Amino acid sequence: MNNKVKITFPSRSSNEGFARGAVAAFVTPLDPTVAELSDIKTAVSEAVTNCIVHAYPDAVGPVELSAEVKGENQLVVTVSDKGVGIENLERAMQPMYTTGSPDERAGLGFAVMKTFMDEVKVRSRPGKGTRVTLIKYIRSR
Secondary structure (H helix, E strand, C coil): EEEEEEEEEECHHHHHHHHHHHHHHHHHHCCHHHHHHHHHHHHHHHHHHHHCCCCCCCCCCCEEEEEEEEEEEEEEEEECCCCCCCCCCHCCCCCCCCCCCCCCCCCCCCHHHHHHCCCEEEEECCCCCEEEEEEEEECCC
16 A cells, blocks of 8 residues: 655744644554554654754745655655755764754754654755655554
């Protein structure tokens, strides 16, 4: 059962919940467990929040979210922006690293995504934007 959806929305914090809910609704035909659904929603929330907070620090810009079901049990979610990009991707992937205010940001976004998804891939080019790919295999019941 292959299926795909693509959504583009402005990098406003009010759209984070929409993105999370849209992916949750999209994956329901795979019949995920409550825990799997929670994992997916948390990882999507982190990826979208990164775009809102870091990609466009002084402006609102486009965030593109795509979700694809491949085969019987694979969900692939891609969250991308055309923002500032990540200067040092290796450093940014380390827990506790943040480009935001340490008083407001824990620097755990990528660590959280890695914890809740089976695979996380990040591509970024300074000045061009970032693409985060989240992969989750829904376990058969």
